[in-house]
Amino acid sequence: MIYIDKIELHNFQSHKDTVIEFDRGLNVILGNSDSGKTAILRAIKWALYNEPRGDYFIRQGEKNVSVKITFSNGAVVERSKTPSKNAYYLQKPSGEEMRFEGFGTEVPKEIVEITNMYKTVLDSSNTKTILNISEQLDGPFLLNEQPSVRASAIGRLIGVNYIDDALREVVRDNKRINQDIDLLNKQKEGYKEKLKSFEYIKDYKDSYSKILNIRNEISKLSDKLDKLKNLNDRYKENRDNISKTEVLHNNLKSIDEVEKLYSNLENKSLKFLNISNIFNRFNKINIGLNSVNYTLKSLQNLNTLEDKIKSAETLNHKLINYKRLSNNFITNENLLKRNEDVLKNYRNLNEIENKLNNISLKIEVFNKNLNLNNSIKKVNSSLKIGYDYLEKFKNNEKIEMNLNKINSLSSRLDLVKRINDNILKLENDYKETRNMHKDINIKIKSLSNKYEDLIIKKGICPFCYSEINNESLEHIKYHLRND
Known part of the structure; x- marks a missing residue:
């Protein structure tokens, strides 16, 4: 619960x-x-x-x-x-x-x-009552209700209301059924009176059966009539066909003579076909002879034509070679222009190498100065300790002399620091130029390799425009890589 x-x-x-x-x-x-x-x-x-x-x-x-x-x-x-x-x-x-x-x-x-x-129904009025909750001024369960409500509620609690409801429904159904029986009896009497008015239908049954027999005979006769009409139509068609065949028979009395004429015509037609075929062959042979004579006349100068064809073939080969050489020349010119543009960008390589050498020397000096700088830092730390110690003896002349020396050393130390900074900048510049130099060398190598591949593919020297062999190939590579 x-x-x-x-x-x-x-x-x-x-x-x-x-x-x-x-x-x-x-x-x-x-x-x-x-x-x-x-x-x-x-x-x-x-x-x-x-x-x-x-x-x-x-x-x-x-x-x-x-x-x-x-x-x-x-x-x-x-x-x-x-x-x-x-x-x-x-x-x-x-x-x-x-x-x-x-x-x-x-x-x-x-x-x-x-x-x-749930709300519960206590009486026949079907009003629902709350049993689980009662308010402050409500009396005990069912004591404030009327006796009829109490009896109905108790009956519903023990299930007697189902018997009452069943009896009530049985009585209601009995009344409704009796009313239906009375109504049906009245309808039965009314239908009997209506049937009396239809008694004449018995006489119509015999006439209806007779009419049905007559209709059946009429349908049989109509079927026979249709068959007779079909037979009549066929008879007419057959009669027409007989008349037509008689006409044909009269027309075909001289069929023997027609057959003789037909055989003669067949023989003559065969002869005509043979003669026409022979005539067509004769015409074709004449046409072929005429064409042969024309070709013989046109081929009188055959030797001179062969010489001209050979000269034309040699000229054609030369033309093809010249076209190939001109295309190679154009591509080589374009490559040379590109390489010249690239070489213009790298004319100052010697100067860059000199600068790199100078930078390497300066880097060595820088490393030395770095070591000096580290030692100076140590000296500065010790000098600070000395300054702190000498502040106690400011009036001593020896101390003043040492202080002047220390000041001069500190000024020199500042110069060294400046030099150190400049050397750091130079080192950074050296690294950048060295990286650029590496990139330039890689680009030059790739371009030279591409140029060598193009020349080898074309098979023609870009300097003398002759065909490339193994010796000339090595010579060209040497010039390309060193120039």
């Missing part, structure tokens, strides 16, 4: 924000009059039974009201009302959440099934 574990009231009558926890068993709520004890029961009824109606129970000056009830099995029912919304919220023991709006006067079925808080 489940019970109410906790109730939370918000703006319900005198309760602004009230939380009450209950224990299993008997719970007693104590308080002064008008402190809100009855409002708790009214809030439970409003949340679980949708009673009372209206909004008079909303706290004065507020617009929203809500009652939240938590049950021992983990189910949560919350009823809330605002000026624009009237809603229920249900959280099942499994954690599933549901919201309801527009439910009318009845509590949603899902909430009733979870809480098992």
Whole structure:
């Protein structure tokens, strides 16, 4: 059995924000009059039974009201009302959440099934009564009701109402069946009187059977008539065909003479075809002879034509070679222009190498100065200690002399620091120029390799425009790599 574990009231009558926890068993709520004890029961009824109606129970000056009830099995029912919304919220023991709006006067079925808080019908008027909750001034169960209501309620509790309802329905059904029987008897008498007016139909049965026999005979005769019409049509067709065959027979009396003429025509047609074929062959032979004579006349100067063809072929080969050489020349010129542009960018390589050598010498000096700088830093640290010590003996002449020496050394130290900074800058410049030099060498190598590949593919020297062999190839590579 489940019970109410906790109730939370918000703006319900005198309760602004009230939380009450209950224990299993008997719970007693104590308080002064008008402190809100009855409002708790009214809030439970409003949340679980949708009673009372209206909004008079909303706290004065507020617009929203809500009652939240938590049950021992983990189910949560919350009823809330605002000026624009009237809603229920249900959280099942499994954690599933549901919201309801527009439910009318009845509590949603899902909430009733979870809480098992039903209204019960006590009498035949089918009015539903709340049995689980009674308010402060309500009397004991059924004692304030009329005797008829008490009897009906007790009968419903023990199940007697089912017998009463069954008897009531049996009596109602008996009355309705008797009324139906009377009505059917009246209809039966009326139908008997109507049947009397149709007694003449018996005489029509015999005439109807006769008419059916006549119709059957008419249908048989009409079938015979259709067959006769078909036979008549066939007879007419056959008669026409006979007349036509007679005409043909008369026309074909001289068929023997026609056959003789036909055989003569066939022989003559065969001779004509043979003669026409011979004539066509003769014409083709004449045409061929004419063409042969024309070609013989045109080929009288054949020897001179062969010499001209040979000279034309040699000239064609030369032309192809010249075209190939001109294309190679153009590509080589373009490559030379590109290489000249590249070489213009690298004319000062000797100067860069000299600068790099100078920078390397300066870096050696810088490393020496670095060592000096580290030693000077150590001297400075010791000098600071000396300064601190000499401040105690400012009036001593020897100390003043040492101080002058120290000042001169410190000025020299500043110069060394400046030189050190300049050397650091020179080292950075040296690193940048060395990286640029490496990139330039890589680019030159790649360009020279591409240029060598192009020359080898073309097979022509870019200097003398002769074909390349192994010796000339080595010579060209030497010049390309050294120049």
